[in-house]
Structure formats: C-alpha cells, structure tokens
Amino acid sequence: MLLLWAAVAFSGHLVDQVGHPVQAGPVTRLVALAPDVVELAFALGAGERLVGVAGTADFPVAARLLPRVTVGDVESIMARRPDLVLATTAGNDPRVIERLRASGVRTFTADVTSCERLAEVLRLLGEVLGARRRGDELADDVLGRCAAAARRAADLPGQGALWVVWWEPPIVAAPNTFHHDLLHRAALTNLAPEGAGRYPRVNPEVFLDPGLRFVVSPDEPDVRAGWERFATSAAGTRLAAGDVQVLWLPADPASRPGPRMPEALEALVAAREARR
Amino acid sequence: MSAPTGPRAEQGRGLLRASGASGGYGGRPVVECADLEVGPGTCIALIGPNGAGKSTLLRMLAGVLPTSAGSVELLGKSLRQWRRRDVARHVAFVAQQVHFAFPVTVREVVEQGRAPHLGAWRPAGPADRRAVEAALERVGLDGAASRPVQCLSSGERQRVLLARALASEPRVLLLDEPAASLDVAHQLELVELLRRLHTEGAGSVVVVHDWNLAARLADRVVVLACGRVRAAGNPGDVLTPPLFLDVFGVRTETLLAGDGRPVFVPRIAAHPPMSDGR
Amino acid sequence: MKRTADVLLGVVLLAAAAAGLLAPGPGAAPGEALDVLLGSGTEGATVAVLGVRLPRLALALAVGAALALAGASLQALLATPLADPFLLGISGGGAAAATAAVALLPVAAFGAVPAAGMAGAALATLAVWWMARGPLGPSTTRLLLAGIAVNAAASVAILAVLALADAPRLASALAITMGSFSAATPAAVLWLLPYLLLPAALLLHDGRDLGLLALGEESAAALGVDVTAVRRRVFLASAALCGGAVAFAGVIGFVGLVTPHLCRLIWGMAPRRLFWRAALAGAALTAFGDVLARQLVAPAELPVGVVTAALGVPFFVALLRRAP
Numbered sequence: 001m002l003l004l005w006a007a008v009a010f011s012g013h014l015v016d017q018v019g020h021p022v023q024a025g026p027v028t029r030l031v032a033l034a035p036d037v038v039e040l041a042f043a044l045g046a047g048e049r050l051v052g053v054a055g056t057a058d059f060p061v062a063a064r065l066l067p068r069v070t071v072g073d074v075e076s077i078m079a080r081r082p083d084l085v086l087a088t089t090a091g092n093d094p095r096v097i098e099r100l101r102a103s104g105v106r107t108f109t110a111d112v113t114s115c116e117r118l119a120e121v122l123r124l125l126g127e128v129l130g131a132r133r134r135g136d137e138l139a140d141d142v143l144g145r146c147a148a149a150a151r152r153a154a155d156l157p158g159q160g161a162l163w164v165v166w167w168e169p170p171i172v173a174a175p176n177t178f179h180h181d182l183l184h185r186a187a188l189t190n191l192a193p194e195g196a197g198r199y200p201r202v203n204p205e206v207f208l209d210p211g212l213r214f215v216v217s218p219d220e221p222d223v224r225a226g227w228e229r230f231a232t233s234a235a236g237t238r239l240a241a242g243d244v245q246v247l248w249l250p251a252d253p254a255s256r257p258g259p260r261m262p263e264a265l266e267a268l269v270a271a272r273e274a275r276r
Numbered sequence: 277m278s279a280p281t282g283p284r285a286e287q288g289r290g291l292l293r294a295s296g297a298s299g300g301y302g303g304r305p306v307v308e309c310a311d312l313e314v315g316p317g318t319c320i321a322l323i324g325p326n327g328a329g330k331s332t333l334l335r336m337l338a339g340v341l342p343t344s345a346g347s348v349e350l351l352g353k354s355l356r357q358w359r360r361r362d363v364a365r366h367v368a369f370v371a372q373q374v375h376f377a378f379p380v381t382v383r384e385v386v387e388q389g390r391a392p393h394l395g396a397w398r399p400a401g402p403a404d405r406r407a408v409e410a411a412l413e414r415v416g417l418d419g420a421a422s423r424p425v426q427c428l429s430s431g432e433r434q435r436v437l438l439a440r441a442l443a444s445e446p447r448v449l450l451l452d453e454p455a456a457s458l459d460v461a462h463q464l465e466l467v468e469l470l471r472r473l474h475t476e477g478a479g480s481v482v483v484v485h486d487w488n489l490a491a492r493l494a495d496r497v498v499v500l501a502c503g504r505v506r507a508a509g510n511p512g513d514v515l516t517p518p519l520f521l522d523v524f525g526v527r528t529e530t531l532l533a534g535d536g537r538p539v540f541v542p543r544i545a546a547h548p549p550m551s552d553g554r
Numbered sequence: 555m556k557r558t559a560d561v562l563l564g565v566v567l568l569a570a571a572a573a574g575l576l577a578p579g580p581g582a583a584p585g586e587a588l589d590v591l592l593g594s595g596t597e598g599a600t601v602a603v604l605g606v607r608l609p610r611l612a613l614a615l616a617v618g619a620a621l622a623l624a625g626a627s628l629q630a631l632l633a634t635p636l637a638d639p640f641l642l643g644i645s646g647g648g649a650a651a652a653t654a655a656v657a658l659l660p661v662a663a664f665g666a667v668p669a670a671g672m673a674g675a676a677l678a679t680l681a682v683w684w685m686a687r688g689p690l691g692p693s694t695t696r697l698l699l700a701g702i703a704v705n706a707a708a709s710v711a712i713l714a715v716l717a718l719a720d721a722p723r724l725a726s727a728l729a730i731t732m733g734s735f736s737a738a739t740p741a742a743v744l745w746l747l748p749y750l751l752l753p754a755a756l757l758l759h760d761g762r763d764l765g766l767l768a769l770g771e772e773s774a775a776a777l778g779v780d781v782t783a784v785r786r787r788v789f790l791a792s793a794a795l796c797g798g799a800v801a802f803a804g805v806i807g808f809v810g811l812v813t814p815h816l817c818r819l820i821w822g823m824a825p826r827r828l829f830w831r832a833a834l835a836g837a838a839l840t841a842f843g844d845v846l847a848r849q850l851v852a853p854a855e856l857p858v859g860v861v862t863a864a865l866g867v868p869f870f871v872a873l874l875r876r877a878p
Contacts, residue, residue, distance in 0.1 A: 091721065166722050168664055169729050169736050174854075191580075193854045200854035201725065204736050208581030208602045209853070222722060225661035233739060234605025235581075238598075340775045364778030374770050377633045378823040388766055392778040396762055437773075444777070 036258035112257035167226030204235035296346030321494035338369035364392035368441035389443030574611035622836020625810030643704025647678020648800035675797030732857030749798025753791035808866025
C-alpha cells in the first residue's frame with residue numbers, strides 16, 4: 001500500500017482497483033456505469049459533474065434526473081464526451097472498459113470486496129476527483145463504522161450462513177465479495193465455496209446443511225417470489241420451518257458495494273441481534 | 277392378407293403387369309406409357325441407354341414410386357389397392373447400391389428380407405431362419421454371414437442385397453443392374469441362380485447393360501429409350517445391330533460363338549445415344 | 555460379449571443410482587444417506603436423500619433415457635449417425651421459449667416455465683415438419699435443413715433474451731441453456747413420464763420398420779414399410795422425447811449423440827435390441843453427469859450440460875478416430 005502511494009506521488013499517476021493507471025488531470029465530465037459508482041461520485045461531492053449514469057442509478061434522488069447511458073454500448077457512453085468513466089467489477093463488462101481505454105477515454109474501475117477496499121476506493125477516487133480531504137474523511141468514517149458494527153457482532157455466536165442473491169436457481173455470494181466481508185464482520189461463517197467464481201450456483205441441498213443457521217437475502221420482489229417458490233420444495237424444508245432463518249436486508253444498499261455499505265452491515269448486525 | 281392368390285388370376289394375367297404406366301419425379305415424367313408383363317418362370321431384361329428410365333420403371337413395378345398415369349397390377353389387382361407390406365411379400369426390389377449408414381452384419385441385412393412376412397411384432401421362426409440361410413447359401417455368402425457389410429467389396433455387397441431379396445421368397449424379383457460390380461465368375465453364377473429361380477416359378481425383371489448377358493439371361497427383352505418402350509420381344513428378334521445403332525448410337529459386329537449363339541461386339545460410336553436432350 | 559455388456563450396463567445403472575443417492579452432499583454424508591435407505595436415517599438426512607436427491611436422480615434418469623432414445627431413433631430415421639436431439643431444432647425451440655418465459659414472467663409464475671418449454675418444442679416441431687414437406691413428402695435432407703433453420707432461429711431468440719433480460723434473471727435463463735436437474739420435484743418427474751413412456755411404446759412398435767429405414771428409405775419401402783407414416787410417427791415420438799427433456803431440465807448436450815453410438819458398437823443397430831439399452835445407458839450417463847456436476851465444485855454446482863459435453867466430446871472424438 002505504501003509503495004502504491006509512493007508510485008502515485010512520483011509519477012503523477014494513480015492506479016485504480018483493477019490495476020489500470022489513471023492519468024492525472026481535471027475531471028469535468030463524469031460518466032458512471034453502475035449505481036454503486038454513481039453513489040461514490042455523489043458521496044465525494046462530484047454529483048454535479050456527472051453527465052451520464054447507468055439506467056439503474058437511483059440513489060441519491062438527484063441521480064435519477066441525470067442523462068442515462070447504455071452501459072454495454074461504448075457509443076452511447078462516448079456520446080456524453082466524458083473525461084472520466086467510472087465503472088465497477090460488480091456488473092460492468094471489462095471489454096467495454098477496455099474499448100473505452102483503447103479510444104483514449106480515462107476510466108476508473110472500482111472493485112469493492114470489503115470495507116477496507118471501500119475505504120481505499122474512496123481515497124483513490126477522492127484523489128482523482130480532486131476531493132482528497134473528503135475521500136480521506138469518508139474512508140475513515142467507513143472503517144470506523146465497520147469496526148464498530150463488528151465489535152457489536154462479536155457478542156453474537158458464530159454461525160453458518162449464506163448470502164443468497166437469487167433463488168431460481170440458488171446463487172450465493174462466495175469469498176472475495178463484499179457480501180462475504182459483511183457476513184464475516186457480522187460473525188457469520190460463509191458456507192459458500194471458494195474457487196467456483198464470485199457468485200456460484202449452489203446445490204439446493206446446501207440449504208439442508210445442519211451447519212446453516214442464517215440466510216441473508218436482498219429484500220426485493222423477484223427475490224422474495226423466488227424464495228417463496230423455493231421454500232415449497234424439499235430443499236427448502238428448513239427454510240419453510242424457520243429452522244434456517246432468513247434475514248431480509250433492504251436491497252438498496254445491501255446489493256451494491258457503494259459508500260452506504262456500512263449501513264448494510266449495521267442492518268445485518270441489527271437483524272441478528274433482533275433474532276437472538 | 278387379402279391378396280387374390282388363386283391360380284386363375286396368376287395364369288390369366290401373369291404376376292406383375294404394367295399397362296400404359298407413366299411416372300417420374302416432382303411432376304416431371306421419366307417413363308411414359310410403358311407396357312410390360314412378367315409371368316411365372318420368365319425373365320425380362322430391361323435395356324436402354326443411361327437416363328432411359330430403366331430404374332424408374334423398376335421402381336414403379338416395385339410400387340416404391342407411384343404411377344402418375346396407367347397402372348401396375350400385381351396378380352391382377354392394382355398396386356394402389358395393395359398394402360405395402362403385402363406387395364413386399366410377392367415382389368422383391370434390389371436397388372443398384374444401398375448406403376449403409378451404420379455398422380451391420382451380412383446376416384442382419386439378409387434377415388431384413390423376412391420383414392414383410394413378420395410384420396411389426398411376430399418374432400422370426402424356424403421357417404424364417406431357414407429362408408435366410410438358404411438365401412445366404414444361394415449367393416455364396418454363407419461363410420461371411422457374420423462379417424460387417426462395410427468391410428465387403430461392392431460386388432459382395434450386391435450379393436448381400438440379392439440375398440436379402442431372396443430371403444423374402446418373392447414371386448417377382450426386380451433387379452437393378454445386379455451384375456454391375458460382379459466379376460465374370462460371379463456374373464455366370466448370377467445367371468445360373470436366376471435360371472434356377474425361374475424353374476422354381478419366379479419371374480424377374482433385370483436391368484442389364486451387357487447385351488450379351490441380356491441375351492443369355494432373358495426370355496424377353498424390353499428396350500427403353502427416352503422413357504418409352506422402343507422394342508420388346510424375344511432376344512433374338514430384338515437384339516439386332518440396327519436397334520443398337522438406333523438406340524445406343526453404336527455400330528455393332530455380330531460374331532457367332534461356339535454354341536452358335538450370336539455375340540455382339542460394339543465397334544464404333546456413330547452418333548450419341550438417344551436421350552431427352554436430342 | 556453381449557451378455558457381459560448387458561450385465562455391465564445393469565451394474566453401471568445401479569452404480570449411477572447409488573452415487574446419485576449416496577454421494578456426499580451438504581444434507582447427508584454417505585453413511586447417513588445409507589441409513590436413510592435402510593430405514594433408520596435422521597429426519598434431516600431423510601429430507602435430503604428422499605426429498606431432494608431422489609427426485610433429482612429420477613429426473614436425471616428419465617431425461618437421460620429420453621435424450622438417448624430420441625438420438626437413437628432420429629439416427630435411424632434419418633439414416634445418419636450424425637443426428638441428435640438438437641439437430642432438428644426441437645430442443646432449441648423449447649429452450650428459446652423457456653428462456654423467454656424466464657425473462658418475461660413474474661418470478662412467482664416460474665412454475666409455468668416447463669409448459670412454455672413444451673409449447674416451444676411443439677412449435678419448433680411443427681415448423682420443422684412444415685418446412686420439410688416437399689412434393690414427395692419430407693425427405694431426410696429437407697428435415698435436416700429445416701432443423702438447422704429452426705435451430706438458428708432458436709439460437710438468435712435465446713441470445714436476444716440473454717442480451718435483454720434483467721441481470722438477476724440471467725442466472726435463470728443460463729440455467730436453461732446449460733441444463734440442470736437442481737429444481738427437480740416429484741411432480742416434474744411425473745409430468746415427464748408420459749413424454750418418455752408413450753414415445754417409447756411408439757418406437758417399440760415401429761422398431762422393426764425403423765431398422766429397415768436406417769438402411770435407406772427406398773429399400774425400406776420395397777420391403778413393405780409405409781415410409782411416410784413411420785417417419786411421421788418416429789419424428790413425433792422423438793419430438794416429444796426432446797420436448798419433455800428440454801422443458802424440465804434445459805439443454806443437455808451429447809447424451810443423445812454419444813450414447814446411441816456407443817451402444818450400437820456393442821449391440822448392433824437393430825432398433826429393438828439397441829433402443830432400450832441406449833435409453834438405460836443414457837440414463838446412467840446423465841445421472842453420473844449430475845453427480846459430477848454436484849461434486850466437482852461442491853457445494854457449488856456446474857451446469858449438467860457442461861459436464862455431459864465434457865464427458866461426451868473426448869469420447870466422441872475417440873469413437874470417430876477408431877471408426878473404420
């Protein structure tokens with residue numbers, strides 16, 4: 001980390017979270033390709049510099065009024081004449097980023113897989129957007145809130161859990177995702193396997209694993225409907241009986257690795273405390 | 277099942293008869309208004325240049341290709357009124373070549389000849405097995421019964437197909453160039469085999485390219501050109517140099533063999549053979 | 555040789571069934587699963603083995619049998635060893651309709667996805683048959699070409715659905731295009747049974763004629779086969795087999811192509827001898843494929859279509875190289 005900062009200081013370059021160098025320079029026209037990076041831009045006070053956002057951007061409310069771009073379509077992005085494009089590994093196609101870079105557009109890709117990585121991206125992006133102080137403050141705040149929530153959760157018993165992002169078929173969050181970090185900080189052991197991708201599909205039988213006590217799932221209509229169908233199947237027996245408890249977290253912010261991640265963690269810890 | 281097999285029908289009308297039969301593919305007639313009759317114990321040689329409609333006529337006789345005009349009658353009843361399976365019990369058709377898409381043994385192919393007698397369900401009985409063995413023996417393949425057909429020469433394959441036809445114990449054999457891939461010895465064997473079948477009462481229609489073979493084999497010769505019957509009758513009357521020149525466009529010399537039979541030797545192509553293009 | 559192969563087939567099938575029920579899983583260890591089968595399992599293990607694994611195994615067996623049977627019958631019908639259930643576009647049509655349903659339906663109505671798959675397969679069947687009808691009836695070449703056309707249309711439809719679907723629903727759509735037994739329920743198995751048994755009965759009836767047809771339509775006709783009627787019946791039977799399989803399990807490749815090949819090497823091409831063995835072998839292969847799909851990255855799982863293709867391709871290449 002020290003080395004990284006040193007490199008930035010010496011070359012006038014910065015490296016984003018996927019290893020792409022970001023040229024220094026003023027940013028006046030910003031395009032953000034996912035809701036989480038839209039939120040990052042707003043959090044760092046760069047909301048009014050956004051000239052294009054992903055169609056799914058809905059927070060803060062001001063983001064809904066911004067011009068939309070088609071995230072998979074380089075031409076629609078270029079049409080906004082951005083001098084920096086913000087992207088995320090949570091949902092953006094790396095090939096689109098490559099094409100933008102090949103066309104000479106500056107890009108910054110966030111890869112937030114933990115509270116620490118969130119703090120890091122706030123600092124890096126603060127630097128890029130000329131809001132270094134704001135970035136540092138936010139990063140410190142994130143780390144502080146995450147640590148506090150983890151301290152609260154330390155009193156809770158460590159138990160097996162899965163973070164289910166979709167039920168038909170069941171898809172869970174594996175290690176190396178921010179969901180995994182949130183489970184870990186809430187004293188839950190993620191039973192999802194490593195080495196099968198970030199969001200692997202699992203054998204439905206995993207919901208009969210005696211070690212499984214909690215399932216965390218984003219509270220949105222499609223996911224709820226999928227859960228209801230799943231709970232009627234044999235593999236959903238323990239879910240239906242309440243033997244495995246489902247912790248429904250508000251889908252926004254629990255489904256996006258943005259600056260409100262500490263809120264999602266606090267909601268998760270609170271949900272656990274409520275079921276003690 | 278309900279085939280009229282009474283002796284009267286057979287004697288009166290012959291076994292298989294085409295009268296004014298026309299047919300072709302996709303609305304284009306290939307054979308027009310052909311007359312032909314096969315009686316018990318007789319062999320008809322069908323000759324003519326390429327594209328004359330010999331194979332098409334054979335298919336119409338087998339009922340594989342429907343006639344567009346005229347009729348083909350089996351035992352005095354139009355083929356259209358017969359069930360396919362019942363026709364197959366009486367008439368066996370051997371195409372020039374069959375494409376074997378799958379590995380299959382000689383015996384398996386020959387056993388298929390019993391299918392018309394077995395229908396969908398009846399298992400093969402002793403009589404069926406005897407017929408298969410006899411057919412294999414007649415074509416000289418009894419030693420090769422378990423060999424894969426794919427490994428055989430084209431001459432051997434032709435004999436396999438002939439054996440399949442014999443296994444169905446037909447009353448009429450329709451053979452499309454059965455001698456094409458056979459060596460001389462097997463051609464002679466084929467002639468002998470067909471002679472024996474004829475003495476047993478079977479009739480046959482054989483497409484041949486070799487005039488001399490036709491002369492040796494047939495009781496009657498039917499000459500087809502441009503889809504029409506140009507001549508029909510005894511081999512001695514029909515197979516003459518003027519006809520060869522007319523139909524095939526070939527000048528022919530006639531020699532006499534030791535047994536006094538004529539042997540035709542084509543000498544020179546005088547003009548292209550008769551075809552639709554002319 | 556053939557007797558030994560029959561015994562071996564039985565053993566493999568039993569082994570596949572045992573693996574499907576007893577292989578380690580999160581709900582029951584092998585020992586616990588065995589206890590369940592012996593009648594003394596814990597409640598949790600009983601749900602895992604009888605509630606989750608048994609329907610899953612049954613669906614895998616039924617779908618595997620259906621695909622292998624469809625492949626074997628289409629190969630005989632079209633007189634080409636290249637035919638498989640995907641070639642005629644029936645699976646493609648079913649998969650396209652099922653993915654479209656997954657993209658458009660409310661999640662609560664996902665129970666209707668198999669019905670959509672069925673409808674798609676039926677539509678594709680009609681389309682292929684309609685396109686293949688020539689002046690002389692549907693010929694082999696026309697059927698194959700019509701199948702290619704329908705397949706192409708289905709692929710385009712699937713790609714369009716995948717491109718336009720909401721991100722979370724992509725998972726459901728992809729599950730259909732790569733095959734899965736994870737949503738197996740006893741009801742699904744019961745629904746599938748008629749789509750397996752009725753065509754099987756029909757194929758048994760037409761078995762002898764189909765054997766004649768496999769050596770060419772003209773010689774079959776000369777041997778008394780009503781080629782048009784048999785072709786129509788066998789085509790419908792194969793369509794029902796593929797449609798049922800794709801509706802309840804998505805697209806599972808290579809079982810329908812490889813299994814009949816292997817079985818033909820051992821038992822010959824006569825349909826009545828070949829078909830039921832091919833069906834059993836396909837069932838065993840698919841059930842094993844599903845066990846591997848669950849085990850390789852447990853407790854995550856691979857799409858079973860990926861596993862069967864991974865098993866099938868090298869095997870197919872070996873067969874091809876060995877063939878005379």
